[in-house]
Amino acid sequence: MKLFVFLSVISGFLLAEPEVKMSLAAPDTRFVVDGNTVEANSAGIILNGKQTGLFVVQIKGDWLDFDSKKFRNAIDVKQDAGKLKLIHALPMESYITGVISSELPSSWPLEVLKAQAIAARTYAIWQMYKKEHLESTVMDQVYHGAQREHKLAKQAVLETAGQVLTYESKPAHAYFHAACGGHTASSDEVFGSNEPYLQGVACSYCRGAPTYKWSYELARSELDKKLGAKIKNLESFGETDSGRVKNFRFKSQPQLGDMKATDFRKILGYNNFRSTLVTQHSLGAHQAEFAGRGHGHGVGMCQWGALGMAKLGKTAEQILSHYYPGTEIRKFY
Numbered sequence: 001m002k003l004f005v006f007l008s009v010i011s012g013f014l015l016a017e018p019e020v021k022m023s024l025a026a027p028d029t030r031f032v033v034d035g036n037t038v039e040a041n042s043a044g045i046i047l048n049g050k051q052t053g054l055f056v057v058q059i060k061g062d063w064l065d066f067d068s069k070k071f072r073n074a075i076d077v078k079q080d081a082g083k084l085k086l087i088h089a090l091p092m093e094s095y096i097t098g099v100i101s102s103e104l105p106s107s108w109p110l111e112v113l114k115a116q117a118i119a120a121r122t123y124a125i126w127q128m129y130k131k132e133h134l135e136s137t138v139m140d141q142v143y144h145g146a147q148r149e150h151k152l153a154k155q156a157v158l159e160t161a162g163q164v165l166t167y168e169s170k171p172a173h174a175y176f177h178a179a180c181g182g183h184t185a186s187s188d189e190v191f192g193s194n195e196p197y198l199q200g201v202a203c204s205y206c207r208g209a210p211t212y213k214w215s216y217e218l219a220r221s222e223l224d225k226k227l228g229a230k231i232k233n234l235e236s237f238g239e240t241d242s243g244r245v246k247n248f249r250f251k252s253q254p255q256l257g258d259m260k261a262t263d264f265r266k267i268l269g270y271n272n273f274r275s276t277l278v279t280q281h282s283l284g285a286h287q288a289e290f291a292g293r294g295h296g297h298g299v300g301m302c303q304w305g306a307l308g309m310a311k312l313g314k315t316a317e318q319i320l321s322h323y324y325p326g327t328e329i330r331k332f333y
């Protein structure tokens with residue numbers, strides 16, 4: 001598969017729809033998959049209390065339960081260095097249907113879902129080139145299982161089947177996020193990779209996002225606990241080209257070094273501290289308060305912005321060329 005995808009990356013086409021292999025959980029010594037208990041020991045895998053002598057076991061079924069989600073056909077259990085890995089393989093188009101059903105509601109316009117289908121397919125092809133298994137979480141793309149698939153997602157996937165976003169004939173790094181808050185970020189300022197089509201663009205379309213403006217308040221004691229120091233003062237310094245905060249500096253006991261805003265956000269929690277487009281911060285007697293705009297890393301397509309554009313009558317192609325300027329859509333298979 002890796003060679004197959006590599007060829008697609010350099011040649012710009014695939015002969016057939018690729019298969020996606022997705023990791024369903026962090027490696028562990030025991031799992032329950034569709035009512036079956038699987039455990040690891042030095043001789044391989046124990047299935048429902050019986051030693052199988054095997055290092056790979058396949059659990060089959062039409063509609064498999066794992067972690068309150070449903071998966072079709074089969075889940076592979078692999079023993080590796082004393083721990084079990086759960087792998088689910090599925091055709092790319094089914095995977096994309098699940099991803100966009102997890103990412104976007106069925107009430108959104110078809111053109112947004114089509115743009116998201118192309119971006120998600122492109123992102124997956126790029127990730128498959130780099131590693132064998134994709135994560136089913138925000139680490140790669142969120143996949144909540146086959147039971148979440150909705151009709152509009154299926155239609156969007158069907159209407160864009162095999163379409164990939166390319167730059168100079170190669171799959172683009174099609175990052176996306178919930179809402180940019182007014183201007184998308186460059187890939188350079190967030191990931192340190194300078195892509196011509198990810199330089200950051202103005203976006204006036206995501207003002208309707210619930211996180212266009214956000215605030216986060218926590219107790220000073222909680223802030224101290226998260227940072228592992230008694231914070232007496234904090235200030236932001238440095239600004240990226242898209243207006244995001246670069247760093248935070250503290251007066252604290254013990255003294256903390258300067259911290260990247262992206263690391264600070266990770267420590268405070270991605271769903272609390274929603275972006276590094278921080279507009280305000282203050283330390284009160286008991287509370288710490290932060291406010292900002294947008295949700296997510298800010299690179300590539302802004303999902304709420306795509307919604308705004310679709311409401312103005314823009315097509316999936318127009319949405320993609322706004323957020324990834326200079327790219328073109330190609331049919332890979």
Ligand SMILES: [Zn+2]
Pocket residue numbers: 179180181182183184203204205206302304305
């Ligand atoms: Zn936006």
